[in-house]
Amino acid sequence: MSLTLTVASAAMFSLCQQLGAPQGPAERVGFAVSSTTGEHRYCELFMPAQGPFRTVIYLSPSGQKIAEKHLYQGTEDTDDGHVVATATPSVVQHDLRDGEVRAVVRSTEGWHLQYREDQNSPWRGSDAPITAQDAIDAGFDTFVRMNWQALSGGETVSMRFVSPPHGRSFDLQARAVPCREGESDKLCLRVELAQILLRWLVDKLYLEYDRATQSLALFEGTVNVRDGEGASQQLRIHYSLPGE
Numbered sequence: 001m002s003l004t005l006t007v008a009s010a011a012m013f014s015l016c017q018q019l020g021a022p023q024g025p026a027e028r029v030g031f032a033v034s035s036t037t038g039e040h041r042y043c044e045l046f047m048p049a050q051g052p053f054r055t056v057i058y059l060s061p062s063g064q065k066i067a068e069k070h071l072y073q074g075t076e077d078t079d080d081g082h083v084v085a086t087a088t089p090s091v092v093q094h095d096l097r098d099g100e101v102r103a104v105v106r107s108t109e110g111w112h113l114q115y116r117e118d119q120n121s122p123w124r125g126s127d128a129p130i131t132a133q134d135a136i137d138a139g140f141d142t143f144v145r146m147n148w149q150a151l152s153g154g155e156t157v158s159m160r161f162v163s164p165p166h167g168r169s170f171d172l173q174a175r176a177v178p179c180r181e182g183e184s185d186k187l188c189l190r191v192e193l194a195q196i197l198l199r200w201l202v203d204k205l206y207l208e209y210d211r212a213t214q215s216l217a218l219f220e221g222t223v224n225v226r227d228g229e230g231a232s233q234q235l236r237i238h239y240s241l242p243g244e
Helices: 003-019 139-146 148-152
Strands: 028-034 040-046 053-059 065-072 075-077 083-085 090-095 101-107 110-116 124-128 157-163 168-176 186-193 205-210 216-222 234-239
Touching (some): 003 028, 110 157, 124 168, 139 148, 139 157, 148 168, 148 186
Antiparallel strands (some): 028 040, 028 234, 040 053, 053 065, 065 090, 090 101, 110 124, 157 168, 168 186, 186 205
């Protein structure tokens, strides 16, 4: 990574930490900018977990809280005896500007999805079956870590992503691709719909993970926070790594 980019990243995260100071210290920070113009859109603050519960706060460039997300993320045992966060947390996200709500809650019947476009719109509900390939919201990072060896080895990994706005789940494929800046210390992934005929519904995602920590360093694609006009937006999010 160049010195210029390192200094710019430090400035980004410092700004987000300053804006988020009233919320308390965050464990992790994301700095979101437009993929096309580079304009700062929001800061993403991952607050310290309270047992299995975690809150993510979204702040506008002026420091206003525009959305918050609540996750209930349990744990599961891996084959090598480790205990990791599950890739399938229950999640509720609330946009404080227009009242949009996205929710995925696990029940005995499967996944229950709820979506409200804004405070004046009716609720839409649907159900989706639970599968071993499920990845829910922030659980996508856990899914990547659980399949790290396969992805690093060049394998294509299948997953199922549950989307409340669409009221259904989508089969996705993740595979390693050359990193844009040629970094050897990153594992770079391309994620897209498995069904070729449906790829127009969901844009491809590009992600960079730090090989040393297996932590997400960069996300680029359509995000789950809409812009001020209520439209979906393509953003690039730079994430601070633990200890930075």
